[in-house]
Amino acid sequence: MLELRSVFKILQDKSISTSILTDINLKIENGEFVSLVGKSGSGKSSLLYLMGTLDKPTSGEILIQNKLIDFKNEKLIHQIRKNELGFVFQFHYLISELTVLENVLLPVANGDQKKYVERAKYLLNEMSLEGKIHRKPNQISGGERQRVALARALIKNPKLLLADEPTGNLDSINGLKVMETLKKLHETEKTTIVLVTHEIEFSKWGKRTIRLTDGKISN
């Protein structure tokens, strides 16, 4: 369902060019839980952003659900992000002006939100946040915020969830809670998960581990 063919990413800053990713060939099947590991600066997050169409490759091809991504077609990119993908970042990126429930419903803000209220409540219930749906992000803990971000990423039941160090800013207890939630959702909803992490313990939760070293897949 997700395939990368000979993907290169080179960052050009004035006259200096830095190779971030080199010749990435990768295939992730539906329903897989893949951990992406590597040292800081190895290109884990860059690879995840390419998978999530947030960034475009310098060369190579990316296919999502067997569809070749044309990065010039902005409309298509937005549709893929909206309908096929879910993102969780190291920082929660919750909208401080909205309540927990409103934040979870944000991806469907331009459509029929009412249709998704029940699912939002279900997800928040799964994440033990049922009593805090009307609170603002600054009224809940860091771990809870990250779980709200996770619920937001899952509101439209995406086929692929891309998580960029979701436990990076959390203590071990909250980190564990987030990971348990991810695992539970993977098992119950069969969501394909790509998890970027530098924590060895959490990387073992994935069914497959891809190691990146200096922008290249090393295993």
Add this chain to the structure above:
Amino acid sequence: MLKLSIKYLLSKKTQTFFTLFGIVLGSFAYVTINGFYQGFQGFLMENLVNNNPHIKITPRDSTPTKEALQSRFYKDGPRANFINHPKQQKGRDFIQSPELWYRRFKFDKDVVAFSPQISSNVRVTQKPRGKINSIGVRLIDFNAAPLKVSHWKGISDERIESWDQIHKNFLNVFKIQNVTRYLMVLITVIIASFGIFNVLNMMVNNKKRDIAIFGALGFTPKQISRIFLNQGIILGLIGGIFGLILGYFGCLFMETIPMGETPMGAGSGHLNVSFEISIYIKGFLVVFFSSVISSYFPSRVAFKLQPIDIIRGKTTDA
């Protein structure tokens, strides 16, 4: 998205209040300044039109002939000096065949009344006979005077002027007044627009992280910029309407200011203020569109931001 725009506005209450205040002030200034000037000008115009003929027919100025000029110049060395200004030269002092004019007026549906004059001070009201120095004509619609004048000029040699030509200098003062009032309104609206621009620009800068997540969630740049544009629309709408209401009450208050027998208070003894609906419509449109335009530019900034640049930290986060 509208809900989010409102929430963003409410999250910075003080900032929003002062921005709104600026817009209200712009709208209020438009209504009161225009109400005052238009009221004053309207009253003077009414007097001008009601107390004077709409069209005045006087004997034609003739082009000075060589013979006529001879008696008016004397030679003083190499230069020629005139005794009397040649421009004052008239061919004759009376209108030729005024009866033809009376007949014309009688059959002209646009003419309400006419008043032949035998001198500048004596007005003949019944059966005018003899030499007539001028004829004042009153029309149903004084606005039709220029057209009527151009028509009559084609069939007569007399000097025919419409009311606006007669009072040209007086009406020029109105033009200067209009420039002043538009300048005053423009300055107020520009200040209010800068307020909106600054607030929204700051907001776009402060909300870059939010913009990044909107992009990651599949919002199109158009939808993202709409969040900020909506704020300008909301502020323009509320500020504009409130300003109009306050402006209306401001005009009502101005109307009560006693002016005595000064030209400003002529007629009622109070200040003449216009409540024409066009002032309110124009005032609202000026303020509303200024708000939309000044929020358009910050929204364009949001439109151009790429989520990846914000996430990677290429742009400074707040």
